[in-house]
Amino acid sequence: MNSTLHMWSPISLTRHAAVVFKSSNPFIALIVMALTGIGLLGIFTSGRHLHPDPYYYFHHQLIHVGIGFIFLVLLALVDYSYFRFKTQLPYFGTILLLVAVLLFGNQSWLAFPFFNIQPSELGKLVLILYISCSMAFDRIDSMRFFADSLPILIGCISLIGPTAAQPDFGTALIMTIITGYMLLSTGFPFLHLAIPAIPVIPVVVIVPFIYPYVMVRFTNFLVNLNPFSSPSQLSFHDYHMRMAMGNGGFWGTGFGNGLVKRSFLPASHTDSIFTVLVEEGGFLMGIGIVALFLGLIWMGELTARAAKDRFGAFLARGITCYFGAQAFLNIGVCLGILPNTGVTLPFLSYGGSSMVISMAAIGILINVSSQRQMII
Amino acid sequence: MRFETHGNACFQKLVTIGLTLFACVLFLRIAQFSIVQSADWKDRALRRITRTMDIEPKRGRIIAGDGRTILAESRVALSIASDNCAVRSTGKECLIAGRLAEIINEPVESVISRIHSRHNAEWQARDIDRAVFKHFLKVQLDGFLPGIHVKREIQRVYPEHPHAASLVGFVTQQREPGFDTLGPFQHLSGIEGLERAYNSELSGQYGQVSYRINRFYSPEHDSFQTVSEVQDGLDLVTSIDVDLQRIVREELLKGLELNQADTAMAIIMDPWTGEILASESVENTEEHKNFEYRAATPMNCWPADARRNQSLISTFEPGSVWKPVMMAIALENGLAHPGEIIPWKRAVVLGGHAFRDWKDFNRDLLLKEVLIWSSNVGIIEVSKRIFGNLPNPEVFEQIQGMGFLRNLPTDYPVQPSGTLDPARWGPITIGAVAEGYETSVTISQLAAFYCAIANGGTIVYPHFGKKLLDPETGDVVRNLEPETGYPIMSASTAEFIRNALTECIAYGTGSKAHLRDYRIAAAGKTATAKLTVNGSYATNKYRASFCGFFPAKNPMYVVIVSVENPTAGAYYGGQVAAPLFKQIAGRICSDIHGILPFPFPKEI
Numbered sequence: 001m002n003s004t005l006h007m008w009s010p011i012s013l014t015r016h017a018a019v020v021f022k023s024s025n026p027f028i029a030l031i032v033m034a035l036t037g038i039g040l041l042g043i044f045t046s047g048r049h050l051h052p053d054p055y056y057y058f059h060h061q062l063i064h065v066g067i068g069f070i071f072l073v074l075l076a077l078v079d080y081s082y083f084r085f086k087t088q089l090p091y092f093g094t095i096l097l098l099v100a101v102l103l104f105g106n107q108s109w110l111a112f113p114f115f116n117i118q119p120s121e122l123g124k125l126v127l128i129l130y131i132s133c134s135m136a137f138d139r140i141d142s143m144r145f146f147a148d149s150l151p152i153l154i155g156c157i158s159l160i161g162p163t164a165a166q167p168d169f170g171t172a173l174i175m176t177i178i179t180g181y182m183l184l185s186t187g188f189p190f191l192h193l194a195i196p197a198i199p200v201i202p203v204v205v206i207v208p209f210i211y212p213y214v215m216v217r218f219t220n221f222l223v224n225l226n227p228f229s230s231p232s233q234l235s236f237h238d239y240h241m242r243m244a245m246g247n248g249g250f251w252g253t254g255f256g257n258g259l260v261k262r263s264f265l266p267a268s269h270t271d272s273i274f275t276v277l278v279e280e281g282g283f284l285m286g287i288g289i290v291a292l293f294l295g296l297i298w299m300g301e302l303t304a305r306a307a308k309d310r311f312g313a314f315l316a317r318g319i320t321c322y323f324g325a326q327a328f329l330n331i332g333v334c335l336g337i338l339p340n341t342g343v344t345l346p347f348l349s350y351g352g353s354s355m356v357i358s359m360a361a362i363g364i365l366i367n368v369s370s371q372r373q374m375i376i
Numbered sequence: 377m378r379f380e381t382h383g384n385a386c387f388q389k390l391v392t393i394g395l396t397l398f399a400c401v402l403f404l405r406i407a408q409f410s411i412v413q414s415a416d417w418k419d420r421a422l423r424r425i426t427r428t429m430d431i432e433p434k435r436g437r438i439i440a441g442d443g444r445t446i447l448a449e450s451r452v453a454l455s456i457a458s459d460n461c462a463v464r465s466t467g468k469e470c471l472i473a474g475r476l477a478e479i480i481n482e483p484v485e486s487v488i489s490r491i492h493s494r495h496n497a498e499w500q501a502r503d504i505d506r507a508v509f510k511h512f513l514k515v516q517l518d519g520f521l522p523g524i525h526v527k528r529e530i531q532r533v534y535p536e537h538p539h540a541a542s543l544v545g546f547v548t549q550q551r552e553p554g555f556d557t558l559g560p561f562q563h564l565s566g567i568e569g570l571e572r573a574y575n576s577e578l579s580g581q582y583g584q585v586s587y588r589i590n591r592f593y594s595p596e597h598d599s600f601q602t603v604s605e606v607q608d609g610l611d612l613v614t615s616i617d618v619d620l621q622r623i624v625r626e627e628l629l630k631g632l633e634l635n636q637a638d639t640a641m642a643i644i645m646d647p648w649t650g651e652i653l654a655s656e657s658v659e660n661t662e663e664h665k666n667f668e669y670r671a672a673t674p675m676n677c678w679p680a681d682a683r684r685n686q687s688l689i690s691t692f693e694p695g696s697v698w699k700p701v702m703m704a705i706a707l708e709n710g711l712a713h714p715g716e717i718i719p720w721k722r723a724v725v726l727g728g729h730a731f732r733d734w735k736d737f738n739r740d741l742l743l744k745e746v747l748i749w750s751s752n753v754g755i756i757e758v759s760k761r762i763f764g765n766l767p768n769p770e771v772f773e774q775i776q777g778m779g780f781l782r783n784l785p786t787d788y789p790v791q792p793s794g795t796l797d798p799a800r801w802g803p804i805t806i807g808a809v810a811e812g813y814e815t816s817v818t819i820s821q822l823a824a825f826y827c828a829i830a831n832g833g834t835i836v837y838p839h840f841g842k843k844l845l846d847p848e849t850g851d852v853v854r855n856l857e858p859e860t861g862y863p864i865m866s867a868s869t870a871e872f873i874r875n876a877l878t879e880c881i882a883y884g885t886g887s888k889a890h891l892r893d894y895r896i897a898a899a900g901k902t903a904t905a906k907l908t909v910n911g912s913y914a915t916n917k918y919r920a921s922f923c924g925f926f927p928a929k930n931p932m933y934v935v936i937v938s939v940e941n942p943t944a945g946a947y948y949g950g951q952v953a954a955p956l957f958k959q960i961a962g963r964i965c966s967d968i969h970g971i972l973p974f975p976f977p978k979e980i
Contacts, residue, residue: 049590181391187384231420243424245409246417259421263590278410286406294399301392328398335405 024370039348046261046268046276064352068359075363087133094126098162108168118353120163120171128318135186136311149192170342181321221339240265244275252282269350274334293327306372316368319361433580436609456501462523529560538671539621542685545569546675573789580609611845615651623963624654631956635942641687645934647827650836657686691816695905697923698812699755707869711761718754727803744876748884759810779824787839830931833870835861878928889954893973894965900924902949922953
């Protein structure tokens with residue numbers, strides 16, 4: 001009977017999906033469902049005060065989640081090994097899109113007839129794919145700088161560079177962290193990474209002097225870190241994020257009862273959504289969100305360790321790093337222990353490209369997890 | 377079977393440790409904000425979001441003595457204004473303008489042009505009707521008119537203002553800034569006249585409303601809460617009689633013209649209660665004389681000298697109207713007797729100065745004739761006895777007891793006390809004070825003293841306020857009767873002076889004040905005082921005064937008239953002020969009480 005079914009027939013696909021999701025780590029899907037649900041609640045309560053139509057942001061985010069879910073399922077069903085030697089098209093396509101943003105785009109946006117996309121979000125996933133492919137070859141213990149390491153670095157920089165030039169320093173930072181973490185954790189020689197990084201340092205130091213807002217964010221960060229600085233010295237954004245979390249208290253104000261999010265908190269549906277959720281859900285909500293992301297990281301690391309091959313392990317590790325870095329950067333900014341980077345919180349913040357790419361990445365992670373080594 | 381670990385295990389351990397530490401920092405930081413510092417931030421959040429708004433109370437009315445005539449009242453005017461920036465930021469100004477134009481019944485083009493003006497705010501409709509307001513509110517509460525607001529303002533109206541302005545006064549009004557034309561009135565506060573004297577009672581209590589604001593700093597409709605209720609100001613019933621006020625003003629203007637004087641002022645008081653019925657001063661300026669100007673211009677736009685009411689604030693040397701004061705002191709202290717005869721002298725020399733009479737009487741005078749004929753020599757003889765028998769401080773206190781040289785407990789905001797400095801008294805003082813020089817008085821002090829003569833010896837305190845009424849129910853909240861006066865002279869002394877003053881009008885110096893056409897006996901005393909110019913008495917500048925009351929028995933009105941610097945020839949009090957008294961009193965008799973003069977006018 002089985003053999004008579006076509007590979008793309010619905011019954012066959014459904015059976016395949018059942019196999020994939022049953023054999024994968026169930027906690028990944030559960031955590032993502034929980035985070036997305038919390039995020040929808042947060043966007044529902046904060047988006048009400050941002051637009052004449054109170055449900056505008058909620059409905060749009062629902063659409064984003066729907067599209068993202070389709071991508072998740074599709075990528076979960078496709079064997080990740082399929083991408084092992086098929087990275088060229090996504091890689092060069094993304095670089096083209098990033099260059100198109102530089103030429104025609106509005107900041108980091110590229111406008112299409114019915115939707116806008118942020119190619120830099122796609123760049124993160126493609127970067128993970130690219131590094132995994134590049135590092136999955138066998139002679140990993142005897143890499144030569146010019147023959148092996150330098151092409152990989154150039155490949156990464158050709159993705160990070162256009163992103164930073166948009167300028168989208170937040171995403172470029174995330175991509176740099178992903179690159180560094182993935183390369184080092186996959187066994188890339190430390191010196192091959194450290195020595196080329198030396199000429200980059202002056203470039204990074206110059207950035208605050210070229211872009212004054214970067215300098216302002218850095219000085220605000222110093223005020224944030226100083227335990228003796230008074231609240232009046234805080235920047236507008238930091239002040240209201242702290243006010244939101246403090247107003248929540250231990251038990252929170254209750255769903256929809258937040259005061260700060262309805263008035264002055266900037267970016268309350270995107271970058272500051274963590275503080276909105278802490279205001280309404282209280283201390284336990286904050287702990288819960290951090291714990292969910294820690295759980296996701298843990299599950300991603302387990303997936304990487306149990307992956308059947310190096311490519312899968314690197315993919316899982318890169319995706320884990322992507323979510324971990326982005327989540328902790330965002331939450332760190334909300335809590336005033338990192339300088340403001342403009343990084344969104346995956347699965348919670350409002351945003352189409354971010355949500356779809358995150359879901360796609362989770363799809364790949366689920367697929368890697370479904371093909372793990374047998375545990376005896 | 378072990379897992380095959382892929383990659384750099386050492387680096388992965390480092391990352392795991394770092395991540396764990398970072399997570400711990402995150403937990404501690406969340407705890408710091410939402411547990412440790414929570415109370416402070418809750419307080420800050422509430423203050424950040426809550427705003428309060430004051431609601432101005434309706435200022436109370438000022439009502440004339442008849443209880444009907446309104447001298448000042450407030451009306452609440454509602455106007456529609458557009459917050460142009462807010463309207464434009466919606467991007468739907470044409471739609472909003474169309475709805476608004478339908479409500480206020482104006483062409484859409486004019487509404488749009490006002491929305492697109494270069495000002496932040498613009499009036500769309502001033503002083504709208506109740507029906508328009510209801511229609512507007514219905515549309516606005518549905519959210520169809522963002523950026524369009526209703527402004528509430530308290531407007532102060534003075535219906536009788538050309539006549540009573542100098543007594544009622546006026547209020548300052550602040551304007552809300554940001555408007556193209558003048559913004560709505562705010563914060564009414566009396567700064568002149570009765571508006572100032574009774575400002576706290578008329579003002580009422582501000583109400584307060586709290587509300588939350590959204591991120592555009594505009595209030596959220598469902599968040600309004602009353603913090604304190606607004607209490608409207610009380611209504612003030614005064615003793616001012618608008619008819620008398622008009623009569624006084626018209627007659628003073630006539631007297632001013634007739635005598636070419638600088639200033640003419642008069643006050644009318646009820647001798648039994650001390651209520652000031654009318655009080656007015658006119659000066660020889662266009663703003664004082666031009667009725668059309670006064671009727672058309674609000675009082676706060678008048679020049680300062682046109683606003684002042686000299687009859688309440690100016691002090692002057694009284695002259696012979698002071699003689700009854702010295703006479704009363706002498707009689708009260710037993711230093712003179714009603715029947716005695718003052719021997720005739722051509723002059724009294726004191727400190728090298730010879731005091732003479734205004735004409736040679738060439739005969740001894742009865743004591744009452746000193747007042748009837750206004751004899752300087754006679755009153756100086758009496759004065760000598762006072763200063764000879766009483767120590768100076770005692771004299772000063774006795775004069776104070778008569779109601780001079782001190783502030784009377786009156787409700788008018790500004791009241792000078794008058795001067796007479798015992799430390800600077802010399803030998804000439806005995807004569808000068810007796811004649812009414814070297815001292816200064818106000819018209820209201822004179823009026824209070826003559827009220828005492830009229831009512832049998834009891835001083836009454838001049839005042840305007842009668843009672844405060846609740847604005848809604850009309851109940852009396854507080855009676856404003858001043859403290860009751862005390863007898864300053866015995867009834868027999870008062871009767872002696874009253875009879876003397878009656879005879880003064882009947883055949884004495886004040887005979888031009890006789891109300892013989894009205895068959896009414898009046899009582900009064902004339903005065904002609906030299907004016908001081910640069911510290912010495914001028915030889916050709918005089919103040920003609922007349923203090924009188926009528927009817928002489930059972931008096932109803934005390935009228936004090938004073939004309940400064942009459943230059944038309946006549947300058948004696950009996951020639952200038954007494955006819956003015958007669959005109960005022962005559963018009964009161966005929967216009968108010970219907971006593972027609974004899975011979976009757978032809979048309980009757």
